[in-house]
Amino acid sequence: MNTTHKPLVYVVEDSLSSGALYCSQLQKAGFDTQHFVDGYSALVAIKAKMPAVLVQDVCLPDISGLEVLKYVNKQEVAAKVIIITSNSSIDVAVDAMRLGGYDFIEKPFTSERLITSVTNAIKQQNQDLKTVEVEPTATSLDRINFIGESLSMHTVFRLLESAARSKASVFVTGESGTGKEVCALGLHQASAREQGPFIAINCAAIPAELFESEFFGHVKGAFSGALTDRKGAVEVANGGTLFLDEICEMQLNLQAKLLRFLQTGTFCKVGSSEVLQSDVRIVCATNRNPAEEVGEGRFREDLYYRLNVIPVVLPALRERGEDILLLAHHILKAKTTENNKQFENFSDEVKQTFMQYDWPGNIRELQNVIENIVVIYDGQSVQPDMLPSNFGHNVVNQAQYSPHNQMAQTNISTMASTPLRSQASTPEQSSAPNNIIQLWIVEKNAIEDAISQCGGNIPLAAAYLGISASTIYRKMKSWAEN
Known part of the structure; x- marks a missing residue:
């Protein structure tokens, strides 16, 4: 490796022997190193030249390692800071990570652990510099499909x-x-x-x-x-x-x-x-x-x-306001493309329903509802009559079960208060006070009703229920074992 291209690593360790050992290990791996035995000496060197990586003990003899970290992170181009800690100072190391440290390693550690951490820190440093040079206004998360303005x-x-x-x-x-x-x-x-x-x-x-x-x-x-x-x-x-x-x-x-x-x-x-x-x-x-x-x-x-x-x-989705519609449009576009349909938007009534619903199943439930509509219906605009039956109403007060209620997404009190197939109660049920139905039987009846209404098509029943088909198969197996 050409010496001029070796990444510079500062090691801040008050133990002369330990510091010399870390430097030796890093030099063998191809890094340039300098060793400092206290925080102030390291700060002077950092002001003169910022290294690529700073490996420092969290407990220094003169100042806190956290102070060195804070100073480094205030600079325009900051080094990646790797904290060395012992079991007794693990809480301080966690604080250091929250203040922007890159990694922390606990004593005793192997040379491989040290070299791997420094190597990964260099990779991250190079990526950060590349991002600044090529797209100064972009963030590293811009490439990720996150949706939300709340x-x-x-x-x-x-x-x-x-x-x-x-x-x-x-x-x-x-x-x-x-x-x-x-x-x-x-x-x-x-x-x-x-x-x-x-x-x-x-x-x-x-x-x-x-x-x-x-x-x-x-x-x-x-x-x-x-x-x-x-x-x-x-x-x-x-x-x-x-x-x-x-x-x-x-x-x-x-x-x-x-x-x-x-x-x-x-x-x-x-x-x-x-x-x-x-x-x-x-x-x-x-x-x-x-x-x-x-x-x-x-x-x-x-x-x-x-x-x-x-x-x-x-x-939770219900706490995200207009993000509900942003996500709904994004999901609708994706599901429409996947299924070769023509949907483009939602009617005003559907938008109002979506905004008023509390979405107990959050984004997963929103995806299930929209995919259900796109698979079953055709059109350019999603209309209220395309929504699963009873969707958007207070399911706690529903007297009848429908597989469109997204059974798996509702809470336990909802399921327990819905009188599902009470006429099919078992001996265990009849002896319960106030005709309370055991929860697993409520769930079993709901799934069996959904499968029946879907003509025995378990994947379709799962889509209506808002769960995966594998979940139904697993539950059916457990019922058989009982």
Whole structure:
């Protein structure tokens, strides 16, 4: 490598031996380095020449590492800052990430972990500089298909823009259907990791006994049925982003293993003692309140703080005002093209209905409603009679069930208060006070009614219900087992 093209890395570490070691490791990897033993010396050097990357201990003998970070981020062209921390200062490291740090690594760490972090920081730095030079008014999220003009969404966009330039873990919360996976994919595509893989895992959909294998992989013979070696999501996502959906569904023993991986960047496959390494950016999501889960003892507090470096709260669709119509027009255009139809707009009555409805299923429900219309009807404008029956009314007060009610999207009180097929009650039902029907029977009756009205067409029934066909098949299997 030509010396003039070597990226410059400043190492700020008060330990002479540790600092010399980090510099030596980085120099072997092709970087130019300078070592500083205190924060003020580093600030003087930064004022003279800004490095590409600053690797600094969060605890310095003279000033706080956070002060150095704040100064760097105020400069027109700022270095990427990687924080070195110990277990005792993990909370300070999290604060540093929220202030704009790129990454943090915990002592003790391997040379591979250090070099990987610095290399990725250089990639992100180069991408940021390229964006400034080519499109000074554009943001890295302009390429991502985010739709929204509401104040709440502008707040989300600002958070995502900052998070995209970092490797910090992002914790996305929001109701089901608000677009948490779209948010995670957008972060990936707007980051320096966009050329790497984006791997999504639904923590609620994987059986607990298989989760460790899905996550870390296994070797042949590790357990019954392990006929070949298999890579896990952590290994496949190396160099990219790992999205953990419904993270609060993960069992506590698995949470401990995830925490260790996040701390060290290392893991072992099931059935193997070989230590492997993977560099991934973690984005996780839940529709629960994670702080409450921590308080109830269902989610590890240390893992929560490790993941919740950049919290992003996605607003419900009903809170987004005119965004409802913006999204509706976007979805209508996409579904019309997919199905080779002629729809162009919505009637004023439909627009008013959309704005008045509270959308319990959020964007996912809006997509289902519009796709339902586009598939079944023809025309240029969506009219009120094309909407699913009873759509837009207070379903809690409905006396009769219709599959168009988007059963899976309504809340539990709605389903429990709707007298579905009470004449088909089981012995368990008849003994309940006030003729209360068990919830699983309400759901079973609703799905069976929908399938019957659709002539046995399960995919079509699923579309009316606002759920996937696989969900129906899974529930039918569980009914048979009962």
